[in-house]
Amino acid sequence: MRPLRSHIAGLALAGPALVIVALFFIVPLAMSATLAFRDNQTGEPTLANFAKSFELYSQDLWFTAVIVALSTLLIGVFAVIIGGYLTLGGSERARAVLRWLYRWPLFIPFIVTAQVMRTFLAKNGMLNHALTGIGLLDPLTAQSLLDWRGIVIAFVWKQTPFVALLVAGAMAGVDPQHVEAARNLGAGRLRVLIEIVLPQVTRTLLVGLVLSFVAMLSVLSVPMMINPNSPTLLTVDIAYRISSHGDYGVANALGLLSFALAAVGAWFYLRHAMRQKSA
């Protein structure tokens, strides 16, 4: 096919999908960026929305950053442990059980995760009963975990399988000879995981973590159902600004701040990708 005709055919085929992305992603994104800097009533350019955002929600901004960063870190650690055991683990049977076990939350939507954790982590939840049952917890000191801890637990529970799946897949692609050589030189399993396998799957791990990071910044159901009271995540604040005040200015300012958080996450990934290229 001649290049020009091929170009036209390609654009014609990709066009409708691009139009939908433009209309329902780019346009609202641009709106968010403009409305954040405009007065709700007059439409005049202003920074008042940001001033108000920081005044009312600076605590929640920090709370969001810390919660999501902590969750991402824990997800990364658990995903590497799971992927590492699936690749290097000694017992064939334990690996088979783990492979069957770890994936389940992957299939479960965020909103169901929120409901599930709301009962599991409550004062009267199964977690406390199990802990008191085996004597690790005094029933009198049992408390509800439905605060920031509940949000972190729900996020880690739901997102770890996704990252572990990606990481385990990448680890399966690591040349077994590298592992074998290190083992023959006397390296323990943990050392092989950290020094040989992990550096080869960092990229995949980071992709998974960045996608999880963004997903957690977008989730409304988990913070709303587990810990809706201040301090809470920005998503709850944005929803509140809209539903209770119709305040698109502050809502979009908070939205831009959550984009900024996502950009920080993406920056970590890009920095790594750049370093790899220059190395």
Add this chain to the structure above:
Amino acid sequence: MSVALRRMPPWTAIVTRAVVLAVLAFVIFGPLLNLVLWAFTERWYFPHKLPQQFGVSYWFKVFSPRGGAITSLLTSIWIAVLTVVLALAVAVPAGYALARLRLPLRWLILLLFLLPQAVPNLPIYVNIARIFYTLTLNGTILGVVLVHASHGLVLAVWIASAAFAAIDVSLEEAARNMGASPWRTFTSVTLPLALPGLIASAIFVFLESLDEFTGTFFVGVPDVTTLPLLMFNASNGGNYQIASITALLLLVPSIAFMLLVERFLKADVLSMVGK
């Protein structure tokens, strides 16, 4: 036997492994078991470890006409079906173009199909709801379908493109050499080979739509109540039985379809995703 295991007696290793796996099993299935218990609870007050009274009366309540579960379920399925149709109708050609044709500014097009996954989407939905308000699309099935499809098609484009890229070009060339038209080649060679991947992407889009909460929360209210919204309202109203039953209803298709997806999404396609 490995070095690490030789150092400790085998039974210690076996016990350690069993304990770790048991804890993991509790962490994974404990919350789900708690949900199932609530679904069959009549009364359960602190500090009782188990419900004081089991029963199914809430199931009757949920499925009675006033419970709204049937209506919400049908609404959810109808929206998900329309979303799949719309998303795939645009994603399959786009995926083919990305995999097989030359595109001007290919990097930009790839970026456009990547960005929606890399940006928190709640602020996006807020503004879509504002646009839809002026178009009187808020609270309509069409509005919700458009939101779900715009989100789902990104994933569908990736998977479709991977599915097409995984097909050996020489098969298509052979068909062309034997005189088949481009269309005939596509329908009788390319499409059947890509079908498992396309079905997988349809399943993903269907599930995403079925489970979607945030977009529906902003665009669907007050008239469109999908199953996730019904669940959310029940849970916020403090009715854990109804919330748990609705949550279980949402889990059934998720788990069933995900088991199916493994069949359709082969490793060769998975390895092409994002390339």
